[in-house]
Structure formats: C-alpha cells, structure tokens
C-alpha cells in the first residue's frame with residue numbers, strides 16, 4: 001500500500017486545521033494592508049533553493065500575510081462589491097483544489113462540467129431564457145463581458161456587417177466594457193446619462209444614431225442589471241426592444257446585481273432579461289460563492305462556439321466527439337471548474353434560502369437608507385434599488401472622507417472607502433453579506449456625525 005510520510009500527514013492536518021479555524025471566526029478578523037517594505041522586512045526571502053518548509057511558510061501566512069490581507073467576507077466590509085461565501089461553497093472550493101479537475105473539456109471534466117451546467121441552466125431559467133441556453137463559468141465579470149462581446153461581434157460578422165465596430169452602453173456601465181473595447185480594438189459609444197439613472201430606449205436610440213453618424217457599425221447594446229456605483233437596473237425591456245429593432249446583440253452585465261432576480265419580490269425589476277442574447281452574473285459577488293467566478297450564459301451558445309473554439313492538432317481529441325467543451329464558449333482554454341462551489345452550495349441548501357438572503361440585502365439597504373434620510377448631516381443620493389446605498393456627509397471634502405475611512409479601518413470595525421459621483425466625494429455601502437447587521441450600519445453612520 002502507498003505509505004504517506006508523517007511530514008505529509010502533518011502538512012495536511014495543519015493546512016486543514018488552519019482552514020477550519022479561519023471558518024470558525026465569527027466574525028473573521030477584518031485585517032488591513034501593510035506597506036511592501038514592512039512585509040519584506042517581516043517575511044524575508046521565501047524563494048530559496050531548499051525551501052523554507054511548510055511549517056514556516058504556514059506560520060508566515062497566518063501571522064504576517066493573512067493579517068495584511070483584508071477579509072472581503074467580514075460583515076462590515078461594505079466597499080466595492082464584497083464577497084460572502086457560504087460554508088458549503090468555501091469548503092467545496094477546497095475539494096475542487098484537491099481534485100485536480102480540468103474543466104476545459106468534456107473528455108477530461110465531464111462530471112464536473114455536468115454539475116456546472118446544471119447551475120448555468122438554473123440561472124438561465126431564473127432569467128426566463130428558453131431551453132438550449134448555456135455557457136461557461138469564467139474567472140470574473142471582466143472576462144465574461146469580453147467573451148460575450150467577442151461572440152456578439154462574431155454574430156454581427158455572420159450577418160454580413162463590417163467594421164469599424166461600436167459597442168453601445170451607458171455612462172454607468174462598468175469599466176470592464178471600455179477595457180473589453182480596448183482589447184477588441186473597437187469603439188465604445190457612451191449614451192447620454194438619463195435623469196433616472198436607468199439606461200433606456202431613448203438614450204440607446206441616440207447613441208446608436210451617434211455611432212452610425214460617425215461611420216461606425218454598432219453590433220452590441222449592453223444593459224446593466226445592477227450598476228456598480230448605485231445598483232441601478234437599466235430598462236432591460238426597452239433595451240431588448242431597441243436591440244431587436246436595430247438588429248444588435250443584447251448583452252446584460254449583471255455581474256453584481258443580476259443575483260437580485262432570485263428575489264421573488266424584486267424579479268419584476270429585471271423585465272426584459274428574458275430577451276437578452278447573453279448575460280453574466282458573478283457568484284463571488286452576490287451569490288455567496290468564493291472568488292473567483294462569473295457565470296456567462298448565451299441564449300444561443302453556438303455563436304460563442306464559432307467565436308471562441310481554439311483549433312490545433314493537439315486539440316483534435318477534444319473536438320472529435322462533439323461534446324460540450326466549456327473552453328469553446330469564452331476566451332479561455334484550461335479552466336478551473338470554478339462553478340462547482342456554487343453548485344455544491346445550491347444543492348446543499350436549496351434555492352429558497354438564496355432568495356431570502358438576496359431579499360434581505362435589499363431590505364437592509366432600504367432600512368439604512370431611511371436612517372440616512374432622517375439624519376441632517378447626511379444626504380442620500382438616491383433611494384437604493386438593490387443593495388447599494390450611496391450618500392454624502394454634508395460639508396466633507398475628499399480628505400475628510402479619507403481620514404474617516406482610515407480611522408474605521410484602524411479600529412477594525414468596518415471597511416468603507418470613499419467614492420465620488422460627478423466630481424463630488426461620497427461614500428457607499430454595498431451590502432451582500434447576510435451577516436451584516438443593521439445596528440452596525442447605524443454605528444458607522446454615527447461615526448460620521
């Protein structure tokens with residue numbers, strides 16, 4: 001029988017014990033970044049010929065590196081878009097790591113891919129897409145948006161359309177769209193902001209006309225289901241109709257906010273999503289899965305396959321059977337089966353608890369927005385639609401927000417960074433963690449008095 005030496009057994013135990021201890025914290029330590037020089041001094045050189053040994057490396061991680069790494073799952077991590085993985089999802093991420101799964105092709109990863117596909121089909125159903133929809137889990141929303149837009153251009157080419165290409169989106173769309181346009185070497189036409197903040201048909205029509213007047217060929221219209229700044233869901237129904245009228249690919253970036261479609265009470269906000277050609281939603285944002293994963297779903301995946309399949313002699317075996325190969329549906333080849341933690345968690349707890357958890361974030365956002373409105377030193381910038389609350393501390397300049405934010409982190413109570421809108425400094429709460437307490441949010445507001 002294969003004998004495992006005692007060092008390896010001790011290593012296994014130590015790493016698993018560390019992981020379990022990390023999960024036992026309630027709450028987890030918030031922690032904070034340290035300057036590079038300080039870390040260099042504390043850690044020293046770890047890349048040596050002989051290695052420093054697992055025990056020393058683990059000590060360094062536990063005592064120096066982890067405390068210099070903010071915990072995005074702390075209940076009062078309210079900046080950017082936090083993460084709040086379930087216990088089942090985090091634990092299953094360990095299983096994925098321990099299992100050496102190649103998630104790129106059916107030939108190698110069939111079982112894992114089958115489970116991932118069940119999750120993608122579930123998400124497609126929740127959004128009202130017909131059977132046949134499918135896609136792939138990629139690393140994040142940025143890569144999901146890029147892959148969808150590359151597919152959209154492929155589809156436009158197949159319609160006989162020609163460069164120079166343009167993507168149409170709103171001013172509130174995520175920065176990853178402009179990044180995708182740069183990579184694709186296409187133009188991006190930003191629609192004029194709409195007073196309601198919701199990108200709608202009139203704004204899209206103007207932007208499409210502007211693109212055509214400039215001699216460009218619009219090929220994709222992008223709506224956002226939950227903008228990063230304010231959590232606004234665009235008029236997806238109107239955008240879907242415009243896309244159809246103008247023969248454009250309709251992509252919905254729901255990296256953060258599309259998870260809200262699970263909330264039975266708030267589903268109506270997403271009317272029109274069922275007509276999209278593709279959508280993304282990030283499980284690591286508001287679907288309680290660990291970093292990093294983006295579900296990318298196409299109404300008709302065959303266009304993605306035309307756009308993304310890599311051809312080479314050494315891949316013949318993978319393509320020979322005609323099976324579903326996730327690597328054919330995005331800009332990727334080798335891939336981690338990063339949808340499995342979400343699959344395990346959904347299978348473990350059931351969908352209903354997800355609906356409740358997402359709804360709770362939305363209610364909590366509305367509850368704290370009411371408190372903000374009651375306080376005379378604060379100004380709510382707009383009523384929250386999902387779980388992002390943006391507000392100003394009247395009279396503060398950017399430096400005062402910065403000082404306050406630093407002090408909050410110094411006290412290890414909360415991580416809330418300054419932000420801005422139209423040149424005015426503000427701050428925001430992005431609430432996705434079911435452990436975030438109303439009373440703590442109130443304490444944060446108290447700290448601004």
Ligand SMILES: Cc1ncc(COP(=O)(O)O)c(C=O)c1O
Pocket residue numbers: 081139140141142143145174176224226227228253254255256257282294
């Ligand atoms: C609406 C939206 N789209 C795309 C992204 C990019 O996603 P990722 O950070 O996973 O690449 C984000 C990130 O916050 C987002 O909020």
